[in-house]
Amino acid sequence: MARIVLKFGGTSVGDTDRIKNTANRIIDEKKKGNQVVVVVSAMGKTTDQLVNLSKEISAYPSKREMDMLLSTGEQITISLLSMALAEQGHPAISFTGWQANIQTENIHGNARIIDINPKKITNHLQNDQIVIVAGFQGVTNDSEITTLGRGGSDTTAVALAAALKADKCVIYTDVTGVYTSDPRYIPHARKLGAISYDEMLELANLGAGVLHARAVEFAKNYQIPLEVCSSLVRESGTIIEEEVTVEKSLIVRGVAFEDQITRITIFGLKNGFKNLSSIFTKLAKQNINVDIIIQNQTEGENTYLSFSIKNDDLRDTIEILEQNQESLGFDNFEYESGLAKVSIIGSGMISNPGVAAKMFDILSMNNIEIKMVSTSEIKVSTVIEEKYMIQASQVLHTAFELDKVELDVK
Ligand code: ASP
Ligand code: MG
Numbered sequence: 001m002a003r004i005v006l007k008f009g010g011t012s013v014g015d016t017d018r019i020k021n022t023a024n025r026i027i028d029e030k031k032k033g034n035q036v037v038v039v040v041s042a043m044g045k046t047t048d049q050l051v052n053l054s055k056e057i058s059a060y061p062s063k064r065e066m067d068m069l070l071s072t073g074e075q076i077t078i079s080l081l082s083m084a085l086a087e088q089g090h091p092a093i094s095f096t097g098w099q100a101n102i103q104t105e106n107i108h109g110n111a112r113i114i115d116i117n118p119k120k121i122t123n124h125l126q127n128d129q130i131v132i133v134a135g136f137q138g139v140t141n142d143s144e145i146t147t148l149g150r151g152g153s154d155t156t157a158v159a160l161a162a163a164l165k166a167d168k169c170v171i172y173t174d175v176t177g178v179y180t181s182d183p184r185y186i187p188h189a190r191k192l193g194a195i196s197y198d199e200m201l202e203l204a205n206l207g208a209g210v211l212h213a214r215a216v217e218f219a220k221n222y223q224i225p226l227e228v229c230s231s232l233v234r235e236s237g238t239i240i241e242e243e244v245t246v247e248k249s250l251i252v253r254g255v256a257f258e259d260q261i262t263r264i265t266i267f268g269l270k271n272g273f274k275n276l277s278s279i280f281t282k283l284a285k286q287n288i289n290v291d292i293i294i295q296n297q298t299e300g301e302n303t304y305l306s307f308s309i310k311n312d313d314l315r316d317t318i319e320i321l322e323q324n325q326e327s328l329g330f331d332n333f334e335y336e337s338g339l340a341k342v343s344i345i346g347s348g349m350i351s352n353p354g355v356a357a358k359m360f361d362i363l364s365m366n367n368i369e370i371k372m373v374s375t376s377e378i379k380v381s382t383v384i385e386e387k388y389m390i391q392a393s394q395v396l397h398t399a400f401e402l403d404k405v406e407l408d409v410k
Helices: 016-031 046-057 063-087 119-126 153-163 197-205 213-221 272-285 311-323 347-351 355-365 386-399
Strands: 003-008 035-040 092-095 102-104 113-116 130-134 137-139 145-147 168-173 194-196 226-230 238-241 254-269 293-297 303-310 332-345 372-376 379-385
Touching: 003 016, 003 153, 016 035, 016 063, 035 063, 035 119, 035 153, 046 063, 063 092, 063 130, 063 137, 063 145, 092 119, 102 153, 113 153, 119 130, 130 153, 153 168, 153 213, 194 197, 197 213, 197 238, 197 254, 197 332, 213 226, 254 272, 254 311, 254 386, 272 303, 272 311, 303 311, 311 332, 332 386, 355 372, 355 379, 355 386, 379 386
Parallel strands: 003 035, 003 168, 035 130, 092 130, 102 137, 168 226, 194 238
Antiparallel strands: 102 113, 137 145, 226 238, 254 303, 254 332, 293 303, 332 379, 372 379
16 A cells, blocks of 8 residues: 655645545545545635735734734635545545644744654544645744745645655646746746756756745655646656656756846945855845855955845845944945846756856847856856846747757656
8 A cells, every 4th residue: 555645736726626626636546545645735826815915914014923824725725625525425634734743943934844743644544534734834843833935835745755654745736747947938848757856956946836945855855756747637747856867968958037036236345254154144044045146356355245135035135234234344235126037957067068158148149138147066047137037038948959859758
């Protein structure tokens, strides 16, 4: 008997018909003799609607109360899905994050899971019940409700799969798998049969919305094979695993893009590296995620520093810089919003020089100015003006032959 974890996203449970449909897919898996644990998201756009409700009351609500609010979304889905399964004659039981013993660190809005005690779930599985767990939420050791960051239900599913030593984890979503780029914007994007954890991690971190990055991290750390497929269309999806036989000539396997980026530039930073660490420590303490960092030492001891953040963190970042200007020791700072990040990803880059050069060349041929660059072994990211984001992604997708090359499907 196999133990499996299935995760259904918001679209798959968007209304009561979809919930009934999802119940049928779960029953199919149960009938194969599997022990089934299900993780669900909030129905449709519920989380967005809850965020909008809070904005009607407060522009900057407390993060604790936001978690209290947003965690209700998933609670609606788990109970309705459990009812739908019972209605079909399949006993099920729903649990919130805290009932399922999903322990997180003490951070609101973006908590990491630190431990899961699966005893309660396994007891119910042994009683032949289907167990349904609310995604995206957990509890701190002093009983505070936390959420895992937008898209975090994927991480709940993979973390549960690890804790339950599940045989596999399937993420059902509104797309049929992982694509070479976002098919809603890049018409020639193609489905990948398989992709490695590392490539997927880069893609997820770089804004490909299909999987929560931490879910991929968990899957890699615990070597859990993941499958991403559609809950609506019955066709094979994308397998995410350690080693993927990459089509040899394919150096780049994905183009990712992300909007709402702001670049901050700090001028006249004194005292070089000491103040550099103070700045980033202060930002980290406020949970501000700094992405690309460029530091440049000019005459004497003066340094200028640029870094990119998400637009959402701009207000907090400005506040920190203004309040600490003297102790951090810099002359002034400015910021530029309306930016986007466009990246190319592929394990093939490790052994093929000249990929970054080709990317810059293509952007320059299209008169797209590159404002920042960062690289890793398997990706190159550029920050450009937001208005060029889709065009840049499209030309890169074509230039790196992702429009037409036949990819190896397992
Ligand atoms: N409902 C949450 C969100 O919309 C979590 C999730 O769907 O994964 O971000
Ligand atoms: Mg998602």
